[in-house]
Amino acid sequence: MMLEIEELSVSYGAxxxxxxxxxxxxxxxxxxxxxxxxxxxxxxxxxxxxxxxxRSGSVCFEGEELVGKTVENxxxxxxxxxxxxxxxxxxxxxxxxLRLATLWCIRRRERQGAIEATFELFPRLSGFxxxxxxxxxxxxxxxxxxxxxxxxxxxxxxxxxxxxxLAPLVTxxxxxxxxxxxxxxxxxxxxxxxxARSALSVSRNAVVLNxxxxxxxxxxxxxxxxxxxxxxxxxx
Amino acid sequence: xxxxxxxxLDGVSSGMIFAALALALVLIFRAxxxxxxxxxxxxxxxxxxASSLLAQGLGYWWAFVAxxxxxxxLGALVERVLIRPLKGKSELNPVVVTIGLxxxxxxxxxxxxxxxSRGFPAAYSQSGLTVGRSKIAFSHxxxxxxxxxxxxxxxxxxLFRATTLGLRMRASAxxxxxxxxxxxxxxxxxTLGWALAGVAGSLAGLLVAPTSSFSPYYMxxxxxxxxxxxxxxxxESPVGALIGGxxxxxxxxxxxxxxxxxxxxxxxxxxxxxxxxxRPEGIFARHSVRRV
Amino acid sequence: xxxxxxxxxxxDNTSWLRRFRLPTQPLLRHxxxxxxxxxxxxxxxxSLSPYNDYEIGEIALYVxxxxxxxxxxxxxxxxxxxxxxxxxxxxxxxALLMTHTQMNFIVELLAAIGAAAxxxxxxxxxxxxxxxxxxxxxxxxxxxALPPIADKWSTTFxxxxxxxxxxxxxxxxxxxxxxxxxxxxxxxLITLVLLxxxxxxxxxxxxxxxxxxxxxxxxAGIHVGRTKVLAFVISAGCAGLAGGFLGLSTGVVNTGExxxxxxxxxxAAMVLGGxxxxxxxxxxxxxxxYLSQWSTSLSGYFNLGSGASAYLATIIFGVVLIVxxxxxxxxxxxGLRWTWRRILGLLFRQPAVIHxxxxxxxDRVPIYQSDER
Numbered sequence: 074m075m076l077e078i079e080e081l082s083v084s085y086g087a088x089x090x091x092x093x094x095x096x097x098x099x100x101x102x103x104x105x106x107x108x109x110x111x112x113x114x115x116x117x118x119x120x121x122x123x124x125x126x127x128r129s130g131s132v133c134f135e136g137e138e139l140v141g142k143t144v145e146n147x148x149x150x151x152x153x154x155x156x157x158x159x160x161x162x163x164x165x166x167x168x169x170x171l172r173l174a175t176l177w178c179i180r181r182r183e184r185q186g187a188i189e190a191t192f193e194l195f196p197r198l199s200g201f202x203x204x205x206x207x208x209x210x211x212x213x214x215x216x217x218x219x220x221x222x223x224x225x226x227x228x229x230x231x232x233x234x235x236x237x238x239l240a241p242l243v244t245x246x247x248x249x250x251x252x253x254x255x256x257x258x259x260x261x262x263x264x265x266x267x268x269a270r271s272a273l274s275v276s277r278n279a280v281v282l283n284x285x286x287x288x289x290x291x292x293x294x295x296x297x298x299x300x301x302x303x304x305x306x307x308x309x
Numbered sequence: 310x311x312x313x314x315x316x317x318l319d320g321v322s323s324g325m326i327f328a329a330l331a332l333a334l335v336l337i338f339r340a341x342x343x344x345x346x347x348x349x350x351x352x353x354x355x356x357x358x359a360s361s362l363l364a365q366g367l368g369y370w371w372a373f374v375a376x377x378x379x380x381x382x383l384g385a386l387v388e389r390v391l392i393r394p395l396k397g398k399s400e401l402n403p404v405v406v407t408i409g410l411x412x413x414x415x416x417x418x419x420x421x422x423x424x425x426s427r428g429f430p431a432a433y434s435q436s437g438l439t440v441g442r443s444k445i446a447f448s449h450x451x452x453x454x455x456x457x458x459x460x461x462x463x464x465x466x467x468l469f470r471a472t473t474l475g476l477r478m479r480a481s482a483x484x485x486x487x488x489x490x491x492x493x494x495x496x497x498x499x500t501l502g503w504a505l506a507g508v509a510g511s512l513a514g515l516l517v518a519p520t521s522s523f524s525p526y527y528m529x530x531x532x533x534x535x536x537x538x539x540x541x542x543x544x545e546s547p548v549g550a551l552i553g554g555x556x557x558x559x560x561x562x563x564x565x566x567x568x569x570x571x572x573x574x575x576x577x578x579x580x581x582x583x584x585x586x587x588r589p590e591g592i593f594a595r596h597s598v599r600r601v
Numbered sequence: 602x603x604x605x606x607x608x609x610x611x612x613d614n615t616s617w618l619r620r621f622r623l624p625t626q627p628l629l630r631h632x633x634x635x636x637x638x639x640x641x642x643x644x645x646x647x648s649l650s651p652y653n654d655y656e657i658g659e660i661a662l663y664v665x666x667x668x669x670x671x672x673x674x675x676x677x678x679x680x681x682x683x684x685x686x687x688x689x690x691x692x693x694x695x696a697l698l699m700t701h702t703q704m705n706f707i708v709e710l711l712a713a714i715g716a717a718a719x720x721x722x723x724x725x726x727x728x729x730x731x732x733x734x735x736x737x738x739x740x741x742x743x744x745x746a747l748p749p750i751a752d753k754w755s756t757t758f759x760x761x762x763x764x765x766x767x768x769x770x771x772x773x774x775x776x777x778x779x780x781x782x783x784x785x786x787x788x789x790l791i792t793l794v795l796l797x798x799x800x801x802x803x804x805x806x807x808x809x810x811x812x813x814x815x816x817x818x819x820x821a822g823i824h825v826g827r828t829k830v831l832a833f834v835i836s837a838g839c840a841g842l843a844g845g846f847l848g849l850s851t852g853v854v855n856t857g858e859x860x861x862x863x864x865x866x867x868x869a870a871m872v873l874g875g876x877x878x879x880x881x882x883x884x885x886x887x888x889x890x891y892l893s894q895w896s897t898s899l900s901g902y903f904n905l906g907s908g909a910s911a912y913l914a915t916i917i918f919g920v921v922l923i924v925x926x927x928x929x930x931x932x933x934x935x936g937l938r939w940t941w942r943r944i945l946g947l948l949f950r951q952p953a954v955i956h957x958x959x960x961x962x963x964d965r966v967p968i969y970q971s972d973e974r
Binding site (some may be wrong): 581 | 678680728730738739745872919920
C-alpha cells in the first residue's frame with residue numbers, strides 16, 4: 074500500500090528532466106521532495122499524475138502501474154494532484170470548484186454534505202461560496218485547492234509548492250493541517266517544496282533531487298542533520 | 310413607417326438564426342479557442358441530407374430531427390478525426406483545417422447535388438401574419454424561428470448552469486488540465502461540445518434553407534454574419550451570441566432594406582470593424598483580462 | 602540574419618562543395634539567385650509554345666500572391682482568407698486606370714499595389730489588434746463582401762462583362778504571350794528579391810518575434826500592432842500586383858474571376874508549397890494553374906456531370922489543406938529541404954541538426970508546431 078517509483082526517466086526533447094529516479098513513499102506519512110529550481114520536482118509530480126509521459130520506468134501505486142494510464146483514470150484511483158500556482162478554476166465559483174472534485178467519487182445526495190464539511194474546515198471560504206474563485210486572495214486560493222484535494226478523500230496526495238507566496242504564519246498553519254490529515258491515516262502525501270526547512274519539519278522521509286537525479290533518499294531527520302547536504306542542495 | 314417595422318421584424322427573425330449559428334461558434338470557441346469556419350458548411354450538409362430524406366418521402370419533422378441528430382454526429386466526428394490531432398500545435402492550424410473542411414463539404418455537396426439551387430420546405434406558412442387590418446412581414450415560420458432558437462438557447466443555458474454535466478463542460482473549457490486532475494473526462498466533453506455545436510448549427514441550416522437559394526454555398530454568408538454576431542457577443546457566452554445575433558440581424562436588415570441587399574456583407578464588415586475597434590474583447594465580454 | 606565578417610568556418614575544409622558558397626550579403630545573394638532563375642525561365646519561355654508561355658506567366662503571378670501570403674502566415678503568424686479579394690482590388694484599380702486614363706503601364710501596376718495595400722490597411726488595423734482567428738474571419742467576410750459591390754455599381758465596374766485590359770505592345774517581333782509572361786516573371790522575381798531581403802532585415806526579425814511570442818516581442822520594444830499591420834499590408838500589396846497581372850492575362854476583369862474559392866485556393870497552395878518559404882511558392886503556383894485542368898480530366902474519367910469538375914478541384918484543395926496541416930506542416934519545400942539535408946549529412950558524415958521536439962531540421966522547425974510540454 075505505498076507509492077513506489079522505479080528508474081523513472083523523463084525527457085523534454087533532448088533535455089533530460091529526470092534520470093532513473095527511484096524512491097518510495099509510505100502511507101500515513103509525508104514524503105518531502107526537495108531540491109533547487111530545475112531539479113525535476115514538478116516533473117516528478119506531473120509524471121505520477123499522468124500529465125507527463127515518462128520515457129521509461131514505472132510508477133506503482135497500491136500495486137498498480139500508473140504509467141500509461143490517462144490523467145483522469147489516475148485521478149479516479151484516488152490520486153489528488155494540486156499543481157503549482159493556478160490550481161483553481163477561476164471562472165467557476167468557490168462552491169463549484171469543490172463540487173467538481175466530488176462528481177466522480179461521492180454519491181449525489183452526499184455531495185452537499187462533503188462541501189459543507191470542507192467549509193467547516195476552512196470557515197473563511199464559506200463566506201465566498203458563490204463568488205468567482207478569481208476574487209480570492211493567495212492564501213484563500215491555497216485553502217481552496219487543499220480543501221478541494223481533500224474532499225475526494227484521496228489515497229495519494231501530491232502537493233506542488235503549497236507554501237508559494239504565503240506568509241510564514243499561514244505556511245505553518247498549512248503544514249500543521251497537512252500533518253493532521255496524514256498522521257495515523259493511510260494517506261500517502263508527496264510534498265514538493267522550495268522551503269526545505271518547513272517541509273522537513275513535517276515530513277517523515279525526504280528525497281533530494283539535483284538535475285533530475287536522486288541525491289539522497291532518507292528519513293527527514295537524517296537529511297536535516299546532514300549539514301553538507303543542506304548547504305549544497307537545500308540552501309540553509 | 311410600416312417599411313421600417315417590416316425591416317425590423319425581418320431583422321429579428323434572421324438575427325435569431327445568426328444567433329443559433331453564433332451559439333455553435335461560441336460553444337466551440339470557449340472550449341477549444343477555435344473558430345469552426347466549417348460550421349456553416351456542416352449545417353449545409355445536414356440540411357441537404359434532410360432534403361434527401363424528404364425526397365424519400367419522410368415526414369418534415371422526422372427529417373428535421375434527423376438533421377439535428379446528423380449534426381450531432383458530424384460535430385463529434387469532426388472533433389475526433391480532424392481537430393484532436395492538432396492539439397498542442399499553433400492556433401493557425403485549426404483555422405486552416407476548418408477552412409479545408411468547409412470547401413471539402415461544399416465540393417461534396419456540389420458533386421452529389423449539383424449546382425442548381427433547389428427548394429427546401431418551411432415548417433409553417435411563410436406568408437405574413439395579419440395584425441389588425443394590415444399584413445406584416447412576420448410569418449408563422451418566423452414565429453417558429455424565434456421560438457426554436459430561444460428553446461435551444463434556454464436548453465443550453467440550463468445544461469451549463471444547472472447540471473453537473475454542464476459544470477464538467479465548463480470546467481473542461483476553462484481549465485482542461487485542472488479538470489482532468491479532478492477526474493473529469495475532458496476529451497469526451499470537448500467532443501460533446503462539438504456535437505452540441507453541430508446541433509445548433511444544423512438548426513440554423515434548417516431555418517435558413519426555406520428563405521434562401523438552397524445551394525452548396527448558401528451558408529457562406531450566414532457563417533460570416535454569425536461570426537460577426539459571435540465576436541460582438543464576446544465569443545464566450547451564449548447570451549452574448551443571442552444579443553450579437555440580433556444586433557447583426559437588425560443591421561443587415563436595415564442595410565438591405567434601405568441600401569440594397571448587395572451591400573449587406575459590406576454592412577456586416579463595417580459592423581465587425583466597428584465592434585473590434587470599439588471593444589476588441591467583444592461588447593458583452595465579462596472580463597478583459599489577457600493572461601501572459 | 603545578416604552575417605558580418607567571414608562565413609561560418611567549417612573545420613572540414615577539404616570538402617570541395619563547401620568552397621562554392623553563395624555570397625553572404627543577402628541582397629547580392631538574392632539578386633544572383635533571381636538572375637539565374639530569370640536565365641532558366643528565359644530559356645524555357647523562348648522554347649515553349651505561346652500557350653505554355655501564358656501558363657508560365659500565370660504561375661509567376663500566383664507566385665507573387667502566394668509569396669505575400671507566405672510572408673504573412675509563415676513569418677508573422679496571421680491568416681488571411683481574403684487575398685483573392687485584394688487581387689480583385691488590384692485588378693479593378695488597374696483596369697479602371699486603363700479605361701479612363703493614358704498612364705504608363707508601370708504606374709498603373711504600382712497604383713494596383715497601392716490600392717490593395719491601402720485596403721489592407723483598412724482591414725488590418727482593427728483585425729490585427731487581437732491574436733487568434735479574428736483576422737481570418739474578417740478577411741473571409743471581406744472576400745464575400747467585395748464582389749457584390751462591383752455588381753451594385755455596375756456602370757463603374759462594368760457589371761458582369763467587367764472591364765477590359767490591354768497588354769502594352771511587345772517590342773520587336775516577340776509574340777505577345779511571351780512578352781506578357783516576361784513582364785509577369787520579372788514582376789515575380791522583383792517581388793521575391795524584395796521579400797527575401799525584407800525577411801532577413803530588421804523588419805523580418807520583428808515579424809518572426811511577433812509570431813513566436815507577442816508579449817516577449819513587445820517587451821523587447823517591438824510595436825506588435827504596427828508590425829502585424831505592416832505584414833498584412835505587404836501581403837495585400839503583393840495580392841494587388843498579382844491581381845493586376847491576372848487582369849492582364851485574362852484580358853477582362855470581372856467579379857467571376859475573384860470568388861471566395863480563389864482566396865481559399867491561395868491558402869491551400871501556400872500551405873502545400875511550404876508556409877513561410879518563398880521558393881516553395883513556385884510549387885503552390887504550379888498546383889493553382891494546373892489543378893483545375895487535372896480535375897476536369899479527372900471528372901471526365903469518372904463520368905461526373907458538367908460542373909462537377911469545379912467541385913472536384915474544390916475538394917482536392919480542401920483535402921490538401923487538411924492533410925498538409927495534419928501530416929506535413931512544412932509543405933513540399935520543407936520536405937525537400939529536409940531530404941537535401943539528409944543527403945548532405947550522409948555525404949559528409951555530419952548528421953543534420955534535428956530539432957528535438959519535432960524531429961525536423963533545426964532551422965526548418967514548422968511554424969505551426971510548438972512543443973507540447
